[in-house]
Amino acid sequence: MQLFEALKIDEALKVLKENLINVRARSEEVELLDALNRVLAEDVYSPEDIPPFNRSTVDGYAVIASDTFGASESLPAILKVAGEIKMGEKPAFSLKAGEAARISTGGMLPEGSDAVVMLEYTQPLEDGTLLVERPVAPGENVILKGEDVKKGDLVLKKGHTLRPQDLAVLAGMGFQKVRVAVSPKVSVISTGDEIKPPGVEIREGEIRDMNSFSVAGLVLKWGGIPEVFGVVRDDFDEIKKAVSEALKISDLVVISGGSSVGTRDLTVKVLESLGKPGVIAHGLAVKPGKPTIIAVVEEKPVVGLPGHPVSAMVIFEQVVRPIISWFLGRPEDYGGLKVKAKIARNISSAAGREDFIRVRLEQKEGELWAVPVLGKSGLISTMVESHGLARIAPEKLGVKEGEYVDVELY
Amino acid sequence: MQLFEALKIDEALKVLKENLINVRARSEEVELLDALNRVLAEDVYSPEDIPPFNRSTVDGYAVIASDTFGASESLPAILKVAGEIKMGEKPAFSLKAGEAARISTGGMLPEGSDAVVMLEYTQPLEDGTLLVERPVAPGENVILKGEDVKKGDLVLKKGHTLRPQDLAVLAGMGFQKVRVAVSPKVSVISTGDEIKPPGVEIREGEIRDMNSFSVAGLVLKWGGIPEVFGVVRDDFDEIKKAVSEALKISDLVVISGGSSVGTRDLTVKVLESLGKPGVIAHGLAVKPGKPTIIAVVEEKPVVGLPGHPVSAMVIFEQVVRPIISWFLGRPEDYGGLKVKAKIARNISSAAGREDFIRVRLEQKEGELWAVPVLGKSGLISTMVESHGLARIAPEKLGVKEGEYVDVELY
Numbered sequence: 001m002q003l004f005e006a007l008k009i010d011e012a013l014k015v016l017k018e019n020l021i022n023v024r025a026r027s028e029e030v031e032l033l034d035a036l037n038r039v040l041a042e043d044v045y046s047p048e049d050i051p052p053f054n055r056s057t058v059d060g061y062a063v064i065a066s067d068t069f070g071a072s073e074s075l076p077a078i079l080k081v082a083g084e085i086k087m088g089e090k091p092a093f094s095l096k097a098g099e100a101a102r103i104s105t106g107g108m109l110p111e112g113s114d115a116v117v118m119l120e121y122t123q124p125l126e127d128g129t130l131l132v133e134r135p136v137a138p139g140e141n142v143i144l145k146g147e148d149v150k151k152g153d154l155v156l157k158k159g160h161t162l163r164p165q166d167l168a169v170l171a172g173m174g175f176q177k178v179r180v181a182v183s184p185k186v187s188v189i190s191t192g193d194e195i196k197p198p199g200v201e202i203r204e205g206e207i208r209d210m211n212s213f214s215v216a217g218l219v220l221k222w223g224g225i226p227e228v229f230g231v232v233r234d235d236f237d238e239i240k241k242a243v244s245e246a247l248k249i250s251d252l253v254v255i256s257g258g259s260s261v262g263t264r265d266l267t268v269k270v271l272e273s274l275g276k277p278g279v280i281a282h283g284l285a286v287k288p289g290k291p292t293i294i295a296v297v298e299e300k301p302v303v304g305l306p307g308h309p310v311s312a313m314v315i316f317e318q319v320v321r322p323i324i325s326w327f328l329g330r331p332e333d334y335g336g337l338k339v340k341a342k343i344a345r346n347i348s349s350a351a352g353r354e355d356f357i358r359v360r361l362e363q364k365e366g367e368l369w370a371v372p373v374l375g376k377s378g379l380i381s382t383m384v385e386s387h388g389l390a391r392i393a394p395e396k397l398g399v400k401e402g403e404y405v406d407v408e409l410y
Numbered sequence: 411m412q413l414f415e416a417l418k419i420d421e422a423l424k425v426l427k428e429n430l431i432n433v434r435a436r437s438e439e440v441e442l443l444d445a446l447n448r449v450l451a452e453d454v455y456s457p458e459d460i461p462p463f464n465r466s467t468v469d470g471y472a473v474i475a476s477d478t479f480g481a482s483e484s485l486p487a488i489l490k491v492a493g494e495i496k497m498g499e500k501p502a503f504s505l506k507a508g509e510a511a512r513i514s515t516g517g518m519l520p521e522g523s524d525a526v527v528m529l530e531y532t533q534p535l536e537d538g539t540l541l542v543e544r545p546v547a548p549g550e551n552v553i554l555k556g557e558d559v560k561k562g563d564l565v566l567k568k569g570h571t572l573r574p575q576d577l578a579v580l581a582g583m584g585f586q587k588v589r590v591a592v593s594p595k596v597s598v599i600s601t602g603d604e605i606k607p608p609g610v611e612i613r614e615g616e617i618r619d620m621n622s623f624s625v626a627g628l629v630l631k632w633g634g635i636p637e638v639f640g641v642v643r644d645d646f647d648e649i650k651k652a653v654s655e656a657l658k659i660s661d662l663v664v665i666s667g668g669s670s671v672g673t674r675d676l677t678v679k680v681l682e683s684l685g686k687p688g689v690i691a692h693g694l695a696v697k698p699g700k701p702t703i704i705a706v707v708e709e710k711p712v713v714g715l716p717g718h719p720v721s722a723m724v725i726f727e728q729v730v731r732p733i734i735s736w737f738l739g740r741p742e743d744y745g746g747l748k749v750k751a752k753i754a755r756n757i758s759s760a761a762g763r764e765d766f767i768r769v770r771l772e773q774k775e776g777e778l779w780a781v782p783v784l785g786k787s788g789l790i791s792t793m794v795e796s797h798g799l800a801r802i803a804p805e806k807l808g809v810k811e812g813e814y815v816d817v818e819l820y
Contacts, residue, residue, distance in 0.1 A: 088604035104670035164627025194498035217574025260514035
């Protein structure tokens with residue numbers, strides 16, 4: 001058995017990255033409607049102008065703006081109606097000085113015109129002339145060709161997670177498909193002789209598997225595909241068999257469960273037996289979550305989460321989520337929304353240790369407060385009742401009531 | 411044609427609700443791993459205690475706390491080791507005064523014991539006695555039976571959207587399945603002679619369909635199932651045919667596209683022709699998004715979104731999302747995270763009108779600022795570049811630079 005000093009999370013991730021040669025985002029093309037929440041695998045430049053022509057944003061008359069300068073109700077500009085513009089068609093005529101053309105919202109401005117007067121400020125007369133009762137500036141009530149997106153513009157960057165508006169702009173640029181990162185497969189293994197899968201009656205001394213579900217849920221939430229193995233007994237051969245199988249079918253293996261020293265040692269032994277470099281971090285300078293194991297086996301990352309359900313979720317967010325982000329080519333710090341809030345009571349922390357405090361957010365007199373939800377890291381209910389995690393940086397010895405902390409929301 | 415006064419959004423939703431008899435959340439049972447982001451259809455009470463027994467949170471010795479009172483390194487308490495507790499099993503013995511039992515993290519405390527001393531503060535001797543060098547309080551290093559969740563506790567409420575930790579607590583309570591709201595089917599129809607579906611070459615005067623994609627994306631994001639009809643021409647019979655078909659297969663119909671008066675009038679005529687009550691709101695006191703149509707046809711809600719892509723998304727969030735929430739039995743105001751931020755410039759608004767301003771959030775000197783992203787509501791790029799919508803309430807005439815506004819994040 002090697003001895004490991006407890007690394008800080010960022011140090012552990014750095015060592016892990018150095019030991020991984022093969023983590024690169026693979027990509028695939030998907031239909032736009034299947035691309036929501038997927039991560040762009042390449043920069044997207046616009047192949048065309050949006051809109052592709054000068055487009056009216058109102059119902060009214062296309063004009064030459066300078067023809068309307070000085071127009072008022074008492075002294076309207078008098079223009080000649082040159083025609084009507086049909087939707088979806090290029091006007092067959094161009095506008096000359098003193099002319100106007102009826103146009104609807106979304107219509108294409110005829111050549112020569114540079115603005116649109118809203119219908120309510122015009123009066124068409126029977127003889128084909130039009131009274132314009134207000135002046136318009138050049139460009140008024142018009143979206144100019146390329147004003148939304150210019151041909152050649154970098155519109156969306158590689159690593160960006162696609163939202164509904166992003167799908168719309170991709171459609172607007174004419175894309176039917178988009179190249180996104182392949183979602184990594186993440187095997188989820190629970191261990192522990194006292195842990196029973198759902199559906200099995202439990203006897204005294206046994207408890208139900210919770211971590212498989214929080215971990216699989218987090219995998220889904222952050223863009224991976226969970227492969228749930230269920231519960232494996234605390235037995236060297238059984239754990240080894242499960243991990244070997246998991247390494248075959250997935251990009252990343254997450255083992256959760258056993259919090260006792262015996263179980264952890266067993267997991268370490270299994271990971272060491274599967275090849276080099278094996279375990280690269282055993283124990284992290286973080287609370288909760290100290291008994292974390294990080295390994296590289298067959299060039300794939302393996303993370304042994306602590307067994308306590310809160311610790312398992314905290315370490316997932318801090319260690320496993322960044323690894324999923326590597327596979328997706330997404331920024332490593334991608335996660336929940338971070339807000340600043342005042343901590344509602346003193347919290348002490350050890351130097352050199354990063355602390356994550358479950359908090360509820362409360363708004364008091366216009367200020368955001370983070371109220372610690374206290375309770376042992378074995379209590380999943382504290383995760384259900386809280387809104388996010390407040391972080392106390394390793395260099396701090398704690399935070400005082402009223403001090404600002406960074407809170408990442410679930 | 412009826413004339414409608416422009417209702418405020420909440421008024422329009424109220425009228426809509428009064429005209430809908432059949433919106434109730436239907437429910438179905440799903441496996442836990444399929445339940446992420448689904449909405450609970452019933453209150454969940456715990457059928458059992460979690461944990462179901464007094465459980466050690468450390469590796470050490472189960473003791474009777476009072477036996478350790480006053481113990482120190484120089485004057486350790488001397489106990490007799492009564493046995494070892496196996497993981498996942500009920501101890502076969504109970505603890506009497508002066509006794510201790512070896513226990514691992516997660517193990518079940520024997521009857522009689524009420525605390526656990528951590529391994530590092532003990533010294534087992536060869537003769538079966540144990541030196542305890544620190545006192546423990548009753549309950550120390552133990553999660554008591556029911557401390558996480560008590561049998562009969564209301565753990566999760568109807569209408570709650572399930573997160574990873576909620577799946578874990580459901581598993582912990584022994585549930586394999588959970589009853590959730592059936593996701594409503596939402597038909598998405600685009601109209602407009604100038605709008606072309608992706609994959610079709612566009613001619614001058616035509617633009618590509620963007621709203622089908624933002625709307626379908628929003629439907630997915632907020633828990634509905636989109637049925638995308640694509641683009642329908644501005645023709646009474648064609649729109650009527652599409653809407654009739656949509657009413658057959660979905661719970662809610664969203665028509666987007668045509669911003670011109672002609673197109674809007676056509677949509678209104680179609681909706682009026684399909685039966686009573688037909689259109690119940692035409693025009694909302696909101697910017698952007700005034701030309702919104704709300705109707706009830708065949709007891710189902712139909713929303714006509716404005717054609718401008720920003721307006722369509724704003725009205726989706728303010729009108730369609732609450733309707734989806736009705737179907738899901740979720741709080742009507744469910745949505746993105748709301749934060750307070752200082753607006754970075756003066757914005758004027760008309761009295762009686764609700765305004766939604768696209769903003770970027772920026773943190774300056776510890777304060778959150780909402781920087782308006784200006785631009786016409788026809789520019790989808792302003793949605794891509796912004797982080798959320800700041801709301802100016804109907805009773806306000808605007809906001810002054812530095813004033814707090816509510817921002818809902820995308």
